[in-house]
Amino acid sequence: MSPYPSSRAQAAREELAARLRELRLDAGLTGRDMAARTGWQPSKVSRLENGKTAPSDEDIGAWCAACGSESLAADLIAASRTADSMYMQWKRLQRTGLRRLQESRVPLYERTDLFRVYSSSVMPGLVQTDQYAHALLTSITQFHGTPDDVTDAVSSRMERSRTVREGNHRIALIIEESVLRHVVGGAETMAGQLGFLLAATALPSVSLGVVPAGRRRDMWTLETFNIFDEERVHVELLTAAVSVTAPNDVAQYINAFAEMAKVAVYGSQARALITSAVDALD
Secondary structure (H helix, E strand, O other): OOOOOHHHHHHHHHHHHHHHHHHHHHOOOOHHHHHHHHOOOHHHHHHHHOOOOOOOHHHHHHHHHHHOOHHHHHHHHHHHHHHHHHEEEHHHHOOOOHHHHHHHOHHHHHHOOEEEEEEOOOOOHHHOOHHHHHHHHHHHHHHHOOOOOHHHHHHHHHHHHHHHHHOOOEEEEEEEHHHHHOOOOOHHHHHHHHHHHHHHOOOOOEEEEEEOOOOOOOOOOOOOEEEEOOOEEEEEOOOEEEEEOOHHHHHHHHHHHHHHHHHOEOHHHHHHHHHHHHHOOO
């Protein structure tokens, strides 16, 4: 599996471009032939079949018609839409503020039985305190320049997380020790967050593993990701959210989570690392 989740979306786009090129070659057409049959510039043909430009539904229909392969258009259009949905810009998701982004995921959270969360950056949302979430979402809003609805967004996140923790769900968390040490919102906010994390470890539905800093590992550090049963994986990048639904790809993330679990510590050892992080706060 690539260490860069965004490459999954790019790989899907490149695969679609390669299929378009194969259709042209199988039809015995040159690039200029394709341009002539579609009324496009040759440069557009080149961009489409080299993955430089994402094709529209109409582009795919015209391409298949030019190759005499109209029956393949529906499948290729579906593949194109899947590739587009795998990589969505945060600015588009957040254009109306963060509250709607939080609320849009409620149905997925409600139907998920097992949450598997790996975080190398911040405290997982399912165990964030109000103060920690407020500080984190404020910084996200300021950085991305999105509408400031942080208070409503935090309320939505807290309600969603509370519903998951108190419902008939199981939550498996693995975090890097650096997450415990990265101060969000100041020492007081962080102390409250770490205290809440300690309390969460006592919940029967929650399993917490911490990967100690400096521990030898065969699995490299990955971007934060959330696995929802065996249905879907959400990977969070700085500028985009990658949604992974292909069964083989979901299985690889599940395997990556299992590998991280092998090097994590649990129970009293995990609590000792949390307590140490509390003691280190100024």
